[in-house]
Amino acid sequence: xxxxxxxxxxxxxxxxxxxxxxxxxxxxxxxxxxxxxxxxxxxxxxxxxxxxxxxxxxxxxxxxxxxxxxxxxxxxxxxxxxxxxxxxxxxx
Amino acid sequence: xxxxxxxxxxxxxxxxxxxxxxxxxxxxxxxxxxxxxxxxxxxxxxxxxxxxxxxxxxxxxxxxxxxxxxxxxxxxxxxxxxxxxxxxxxxxxxxxxxxxxxxxxxxxxxxxxxxxxxxxxxxxxxxxxxxxxxxxxxxxxxxxxxxxxxxxxxxxxxxxxxxxxxxxxxxxxxxxxxxxxxxxxxxxxxxxxxxxxxxxxxxxxxxxxxxxxxxxxxxxxxxxxxxxxxxxxxxxxxxxxxxxxxxxxxxxxxxxxxxxxxxxxxxxxxxxxxxxxxxxxxxxxxxxxxxxxxxxxxxxxxxxxxxxxxxxxxxxxxxxxxxxxxxxxxxxxxxxxxxxxxxxxxxxxxxxxxxxxxxxxxxxxxxxxxxxxxxxxxxxxxxxxxx
Numbered sequence: 001x002x003x004x005x006x007x008x009x010x011x012x013x014x015x016x017x018x019x020x021x022x023x024x025x026x027x028x029x030x031x032x033x034x035x036x037x038x039x040x041x042x043x044x045x046x047x048x049x050x051x052x053x054x055x056x057x058x059x060x061x062x063x064x065x066x067x068x069x070x071x072x073x074x075x076x077x078x079x080x081x082x083x084x085x086x087x088x089x090x091x092x
Numbered sequence: 093x094x095x096x097x098x099x100x101x102x103x104x105x106x107x108x109x110x111x112x113x114x115x116x117x118x119x120x121x122x123x124x125x126x127x128x129x130x131x132x133x134x135x136x137x138x139x140x141x142x143x144x145x146x147x148x149x150x151x152x153x154x155x156x157x158x159x160x161x162x163x164x165x166x167x168x169x170x171x172x173x174x175x176x177x178x179x180x181x182x183x184x185x186x187x188x189x190x191x192x193x194x195x196x197x198x199x200x201x202x203x204x205x206x207x208x209x210x211x212x213x214x215x216x217x218x219x220x221x222x223x224x225x226x227x228x229x230x231x232x233x234x235x236x237x238x239x240x241x242x243x244x245x246x247x248x249x250x251x252x253x254x255x256x257x258x259x260x261x262x263x264x265x266x267x268x269x270x271x272x273x274x275x276x277x278x279x280x281x282x283x284x285x286x287x288x289x290x291x292x293x294x295x296x297x298x299x300x301x302x303x304x305x306x307x308x309x310x311x312x313x314x315x316x317x318x319x320x321x322x323x324x325x326x327x328x329x330x331x332x333x334x335x336x337x338x339x340x341x342x343x344x345x346x347x348x349x350x351x352x353x354x355x356x357x358x359x360x361x362x363x364x365x366x367x368x369x370x371x372x373x374x375x376x377x378x379x380x381x382x383x384x385x386x387x388x389x390x391x392x393x394x395x396x397x398x399x400x401x402x403x404x405x406x407x408x409x410x411x412x413x414x415x416x417x418x419x420x421x422x423x424x425x426x427x428x429x430x431x432x433x434x435x436x437x438x439x440x441x442x443x444x445x446x447x448x449x450x451x452x453x454x455x456x457x458x459x460x461x462x463x464x465x466x467x468x469x470x471x472x473x474x475x476x477x478x479x
Binding site for chain 2 (some may be wrong): 011018024025026027028030033034035037040041042073075078079080081082084085086091
């Protein structure tokens with residue numbers, strides 16, 4: 001695969017940039033994420049997480065299943081602020 | 093292997109210390125148990141301001157640190173998304189909060205900083221999205237924002253280029269002392285011994301655990317902060333902003349009686365990042381080492397964001413996140429050597445000020461380590477002040 005291929009489309013991160021992050025010490029999806037912003041866009045890594053796991057596995061000679069995925073956080077799908085915090089009557 | 097200094101903890105503080113030590117030609121080993129910016133720096137916003145700092149020595153450090161920020165990007169050779177002088181605001185909902193902020197600002201101004209109290213109409217000329225029914229605003233025209241993860245990595249890369257040896261995913265299990273009690277090095281979890289006459293603990297929220305290895309009882313505790321990040325939107329705000337409760341929770345927690353506020357310490361802190369997303373915090377909670385989000389906090393943060401910026405109602409949250417900040421009993425970091433263990437130094441316990449104070453912490457501690465004294469007295473930050 002070409003190094004110019006976009007892996008994370010939300011943040012426009014290429015395979016080359018992912019490789020650079022791995023060579024900088026990233027061994028997990030979160031490690032790549034912190035160094036490149038991959039997985040930080042609107043879709044939160046729904047497509048690129050698996051691809052990044054694959055690239056790390058390839059580079060480190062490990063099985064893809066051994067590569068730690070990113071930490072799952074709410075709300076999983078985009079949710080309007082008014083839904084999360086709009087209807088409260090009591091003051092916080 | 094023999095080094096001049098071994099740094100235990102490769103977060104934003106450890107990487108800054110490593111960078112400034114390498115500028116002084118020290119042979120440095122940086123050990124990180126997990127990965128860089130996996131602790132506080134990867135779980136916070138990027139407010140780099142002085143109007144959120146406790147009046148006195150902490151404020152003096154912030155002023156000096158902001159000075160360093162001005163040239164940092166150029167010095168480190170990579171972007172850290174630093175925006176100088178975007179300005180900072182604290183938003184008062186009523187006269188009580190206004191009076192409290194005015195009192196804090198009077199003391200903050202003693203450090204020679206430009207902090208003003210302005211009316212909500214004046215504030216809305218600067219930030220038109222502010223809710224019009226607010227009482228007034230504390231405004232600091234100076235002060236900026238930064239991307240904390242990028243800053244950590246930039247310090248790390250520059251340190252490496254200057255010869256710092258870095259090992260991540262390698263934790264320290266022991267701090268070795270000689271018969272006289274002086275530091276001689278560390279043992280890592282793979283059983284290796286690394287020799288150095290000086291060791292720095294910069295392990296953030298985990299510093300007390302590392303301190304125990306040297307026989308120290310450090311009053312640093314993990315305090316959880318939760319945040320939200322939104323989808324990217326067009327230009328929404330320029331300043332960084334906090335609600336008045338932010339400084340009150342930080343400096344005068346004893347004045348808060350409402351148990352709901354005390355429970356999770358929810359106060360607003362918000363700014364827009366370079367890519368258009370809004371970072372919205374936050375909380376100050378006791379949750380041990382738990383780094384998960386709670387629905388209670390997420391709702392409270394969203395609720396407060398809408399109170400001060402009603403136009404956010406249709407903006408989507410794409411992720412909640414949370415992290416630990418290293419709390420100390422007097423809200424001041426521990427920076428400098430300790431008389432109890434010669435050769436051992438601390439750079440930890442910055443809680444919510446670690447991003448703003450990272451550069452000055454690295455600079456002053458490197459001076460103390462290399463020259464035996466720093467250009468600004470670290471006495472108020474002495475790790476020995478609690479005993």
